[in-house]
Amino acid sequence: MLRPVINWIFVISLTMGLLMIAIMAADTVPNSGGLAHPEHAGMQVGDDGAERLDSIGVFAFLFQSLLLSLVVCLSILGVSERRRSPQLLALMGASLIFMLFVWWQMYSGHQAYLATGETGYFMGFPTATAWQVYGTWLGAIPLILIYSIGFRKYIYTKEDEAAFNKLLMETRAKNAAAKESR
Template sequence: MGNKLIYVIFAIVISMACILIAISFAEPVANAGGIAHPDIPGMRVGGDGIARLAHIGTLAFLFQSLLLLLVVCLCALGVAERHRSKELFLYFAGTFIFSILVWWQMYAGHQAFMESGTTSYFMGFPVATSWQVYGTWLSAIPLVFIYSMGFRKFIFTKEDEEKFNQLIAKQTSQTEQ
């Protein structure tokens, strides 16, 4: 996957652009921006959320899923090609799956609220919002662990450090002469 990673990233970005174009051509929904509040001037009451997402909900879900994949791929791109092992890509795949599960909980929770009009609360927020507030940050923690715990294995190995020290020594000796 090493040298093909940049092509995967390119394909993801093109797919995201196509989704944005498809969203921009979606039929506008009546009162999608809400309607005037009957009692409070200057305030708007939201329109029909289910109707708004009927055309673009799946596209929005796919766009965010591709964005999460793009984040993981860009993190992989930041690792030297010689260190991009199968093990590293398994860690990245696990991170992506975890992020998708969090995203799915946000999306499904919001859809369930729009359909039923009721929701549960978790730590002071509606469940879908809690997934966004707490889950978004939680889903990035595996990337931090991969970087922290795998630093000497994937990012800056002992071999890399030795080569760096040799370059510094060579540069220092050339400067002294």
């Protein structure tokens, strides 16, 4: 029943909707969306991170994991059904695993900081933030490589191009004939 990818997209979207409702219904704390900085006007602070993640942390983690799955499912939807080979699905699956790995490193790195108050640094940013800055950006690079390198294999093959050009010529001939008969 769930074989067509659109069904997966629907189930993921629906689950994300339910998670959002659960998050909205969860206990809230004054700093959940930030507080004014005690000294500098125009700045906000997050204050106690553990406190504000306490009631929604797991839901939020699942929400993002589903969102990353949605990104990959949508990418698969963008490939013609005939081109969704086991190889493509394996590449997409590997992309998803990579994105989930980055997300887990970011989330667990943040949790570790909240527990210890200590962090290492990588290329100018605290480790968890470095996973966000560099990791999130790099996380979708496999998708871009699949698109650009696999363009002629998955996205727009030579047969697709020939079929489209044929369709275009037929349509133009039909339109020209209709115009003439008018």
